[in-house]
Amino acid sequence: DAKTTQPNSMESNEEEPVHLPCNHSTISGTDYIHWYRQLPSQGPEYVIHGLTSNVNNRMASLAIAEDRKSSTLILHRATLRDAAVYYCILRGTNYGGSQGNLIFGKGTKLSVKP
Amino acid sequence: DSGVTQTPKHLITATGQRVTLRCSPRSGDLSVYWYQQSLDQGLQFLIQYYNGEERAKGNILERFSAQQFPDLHSELNLSSLELGDSALYFCASSVGPGDKNSPLHFGNGTRLTVT
Numbered sequence: 001d002a003k004t005t006q007p008n009s010m011e012s013n014e015e016e017p018v019h020l021p022c023n024h025s026t027i028s029g030t031d032y033i034h035w036y037r038q039l040p041s042q043g044p045e046y047v048i049h050g051l052t053s054n055v056n057n058r059m060a061s062l063a064i065a066e067d068r069k070s071s072t073l074i075l076h077r078a079t080l081r082d083a084a085v086y087y088c089i090l091r092g093t094n095y096g097g098s099q100g101n102l103i104f105g106k107g108t109k110l111s112v113k114p
Numbered sequence: 115d116s117g118v119t120q121t122p123k124h125l126i127t128a129t130g131q132r133v134t135l136r137c138s139p140r141s142g143d144l145s146v147y148w149y150q151q152s153l154d155q156g157l158q159f160l161i162q163y164y165n166g167e168e169r170a171k172g173n174i175l176e177r178f179s180a181q182q183f184p185d186l187h188s189e190l191n192l193s194s195l196e197l198g199d200s201a202l203y204f205c206a207s208s209v210g211p212g213d214k215n216s217p218l219h220f221g222n223g224t225r226l227t228v229t
Contacts, residue, residue, distance in 0.1 A: 032214045043116070043204045043220035044157070051215075091214040101147055101170055102206075102218055104157035 004088045009109045012078045020073040020108055022088030027068050031092035034102065035062065035073045037084040044087065044104075047073065083112045117141065118221035120205050126227045132193040135224045139186055139207030145169065146188040147208070147218060148180055152201040163188055164211040195228045202226075 005023040012018040024033065034049040048055055048062045050071075055062040061074040075082055087107040117140035127133055139146050148160040150173075159172035163182035174180075177195075182188045192199060202225050206218040 030214075034217065036218075043118075043206075043222045044218075045116070046217035046219060049215070049217060101159045101162055101172065101212065103159065104149075106156060 004090060004105055006086070006088055006105065006108045008106065009111070011111045011113065012075075012082075014080060014112055014114050015077050018075040018078045018082070018110065018112075020075075020086050020088075020110065021070065022072070023070045024088070024090055025069045027090055028092055031090045033062065033064060033068075033071050034089045034091050035060070036087045036089065036102070036104075037082075038087070038107075039081075039084045045084075047086070049091070078110075078112045080112050080114060083110055085109050116219040116221060118205055118207050118219050120203075120221035120224050122224060123222070124225050124227075126229065127195060128229055129195055129197060131195050131228075132191065133195065133226065135190040135192070135203050135205075135226075137188045137190070137205030137207075137221060139188070139205075140219050143207035143209050143219070144186065145208045145211060146182055146186070147206040148174075148188070148190050149204040149206065149220075150201050151204060151223075152198075155201075157204070160190070162212065169211055192226070197228050200226055200228045 035047040036044040038044045050062045063072045085107040119138040121136045145164045147162045151157045160174040162170040180190045202223045204223045206220040208218050
């Protein structure tokens, strides 16, 4: 299985940018990089995804390294509501039985201090 | 709001019993996925249905079964319940059969407690 490596936890201050790293050195050329987050007592929430180019949406930005072996999720101004577990997931062919489902690791627990 | 609806929110039952969890996908989504989240195992994929047909199977026990109905809602049946089945059960949906370029949208789960 293509695996991702994320720090177990990170801390941030409110209203400051946050850079959440993810290493995926065994990524294949057709794997998409997906990010989800899970707030306490809620289901996982889609954040962003990309293949090769950097991506922006209303929630975050995704910076993908040129060799695609790592990526960074950027929250431009952290709020208390951004405290969650962030999962970096590779979505490709034949992971976990089909390319359809997501295989979750342990993720990074982000704490935001006021 | 993801648009995925799960009922009930909470369920408390006894060992040996059978329960049914229900999921309505987002409007227009044809795939439904079931996940189990327990404290020690994290989020585990159980099973996926696409347009009424089983599409992929994960770590689903034989005591568990699921189906997707013609109106696309799905039910997860858990039988002969054990204490270890206590967990959060999440449903997710997506538009197609599992296009890696499209996201999954999750409901807020059913918390099952087996006593």
